[in-house]
Amino acid sequence: xxHLARDKKKLLNRVRRIxxxxxxxxxxxxxxxxxxxxxxxxxxxxxxxxxLMAQVLEGHVREHVIDPRRKPSRGQLDAADELVDVLRAYLx
Numbered sequence: 001x002x003h004l005a006r007d008k009k010k011l012l013n014r015v016r017r018i019x020x021x022x023x024x025x026x027x028x029x030x031x032x033x034x035x036x037x038x039x040x041x042x043x044x045x046x047x048x049x050x051x052l053m054a055q056v057l058e059g060h061v062r063e064h065v066i067d068p069r070r071k072p073s074r075g076q077l078d079a080a081d082e083l084v085d086v087l088r089a090y091l092x
Contacts (some may be wrong), residue, residue: 003059014052021045050091058084 004011025041027033066072066080 003063004056007055007059011052011055014048014055018045018048018052021048047092054088054091057087061087 021041022045025038025045028038028041061080061084062068065083066076072080
């Protein structure tokens with residue numbers, strides 16, 4: 001999990017922002033906010049979670065699937081890039 005340790009500060013900051021977004025959803029529900037506003041807040045939180053998932057998945061692919069210590073071939077690196085692109089597009 002070297003990629004998690006290396007990116008720990010960045011990942012934790014992202015999680016803290018997500019927590020703030022989820023708390024905003026909670027406040028909007030408690031104060032009986034407009035449903036369109038609540039839906040926008042939920043969509044923002046979901047997008048932020050998907051961004052976190054994409055970041056962790058990319059690290060996983062690049063560190064554990066490809067394993068840079070084994071000198072991956074150009075084809076393997078290209079395949080990893082393609083997989084990461086597909087994952088990011090799916091999670092948008």
